[in-house]
Amino acid sequence: SAVISQKPSRDICQRGTSLTIQCQVDSQVTMMFWYRQQPGQSLTLIATANQGSEATYESGFVIDKFPISRPNLTFSTLTVSNMSPEDSSIYLCSVGGVGSSTGELFFGEGSRLTVL
Amino acid sequence: GQSLEQPSEVTAVEGAIVQINCTYQTSGFYGLSWYQQHDGGAPTFLSYNALDGLEETGRFSSFLSRSDSYGYLLLQELQMKDSASYFCALSDSWGKLQFGAGTQVVVTP
Numbered sequence: 001s002a003v004i005s006q007k008p009s010r011d012i013c014q015r016g017t018s019l020t021i022q023c024q025v026d027s028q029v030t031m032m033f034w035y036r037q038q039p040g041q042s043l044t045l046i047a048t049a050n051q052g053s054e055a056t057y058e059s060g061f062v063i064d065k066f067p068i069s070r071p072n073l074t075f076s077t078l079t080v081s082n083m084s085p086e087d088s089s090i091y092l093c094s095v096g097g098v099g100s101s102t103g104e105l106f107f108g109e110g111s112r113l114t115v116l
Numbered sequence: 117g118q119s120l121e122q123p124s125e126v127t128a129v130e131g132a133i134v135q136i137n138c139t140y141q142t143s144g145f146y147g148l149s150w151y152q153q154h155d156g157g158a159p160t161f162l163s164y165n166a167l168d169g170l171e172e173t174g175r176f177s178s179f180l181s182r183s184d185s186y187g188y189l190l191l192q193e194l195q196m197k198d199s200a201s202y203f204c205a206l207s208d209s210w211g212k213l214q215f216g217a218g219t220q221v222v223v224t225p
Contacts, residue, residue, distance in 0.1 A: 031210060042203060043159065043215045092158065096211040103149035103164030103207045110158055 002027055002095050006108035013115050018081045021111045023093030028073035033105065034066075035092040043092065049076045083115045118142040120204055120216035127222040134191045136219045138204035141185065145206040148180050148187045149213060154200045162202075163189065191221070199223045 003026040013019050023032065031050055035043040046066055047055040055068040069077045080087050090110040120140045128134045138148070147166040151159040163171050165180035165187060177190040191198055201220050205213040 031212075033212060042217045043213075045212060045214065048210070048212060103147040103166065103205075103211075103213075104161045105149075105159075105211065105213060106161070107158040 002029065002106040004093055004095065004106060004108035006093055006111050008111055009109060010112040011114070013083050013113060015084055015115060017083055018079055019083065019113060020077050020079045021091050021093070023076045023078070023108055025074045025095055029095040030073070031096065032070065032076045033094045034068065034076075034078045035094060035107075037090040037092060037110070039088070046078070046091075080113065083113070085115045088113060088115045118145070118206055118214050120206060120214070122202075122204055122216045122219045124217070125220040125222065127224065128194055129224050130194055130196060132194050134194060134221060136189045136191070136202050136204075136221070138187045138189070138216055139185055140187075140204075140206060140216075142206055146209050147207050148178070149205045149207055150176075150178050150189045151203045151205060151215075152200050153203065153218075159203065164207075194223050196223050196225070 005024045007022045034046040036046050037043045045058050046061045047057045049055045049068050049070040051070050051073050065081050067079045090112050092110045093108040094105040122138045149164045150162040152162050153159040162176050163178035165171050165178050168180050170179050175192045180187040201218045203215045203218045205215045207213050
């Protein structure tokens, strides 16, 4: 298993500002995934973050809006830039566990952002 | 692209059995996973099928038929604490998941 800590757990932000979410994992992992969950909706993958390389973004998500850093094998950050009310969501960091099946991801508790 | 369909809501009484179906369209995938999410909580892994057939984990079982592009999650001996959202998800070889829209399970006394 993997234990994931995310900060902040929640925040209220003003339109036009940016916020950086931190994700810390208790073990070294190759790939980290960032998901977004809009109110009442499912999880949508934003990007995959590998250590030492640029993140790979899914269709509809761009680096200028969601820059990601992955400085080492236990840490990543996701920045939500130039926020608008449509960015109000829960942002979740996830990783696969060492030795787990590829279908099993562990999730942080999420960062609930409200943009006014 | 990929798409997954599952019912939006299922209601059942305590002690009953509930089956949540998931049909999908994809050009290829590694396996089908199931996750549970309570309101305000993080998704938690329930079950995974890489091969066709039934996987049993306690009160929860999951099934996959690749030929029918279909899977299901079976919840037995329903308890009030099982009231939650349940998501099916397709995985690739890197562990990346694409989730279905989710099924809200409501358990009544």
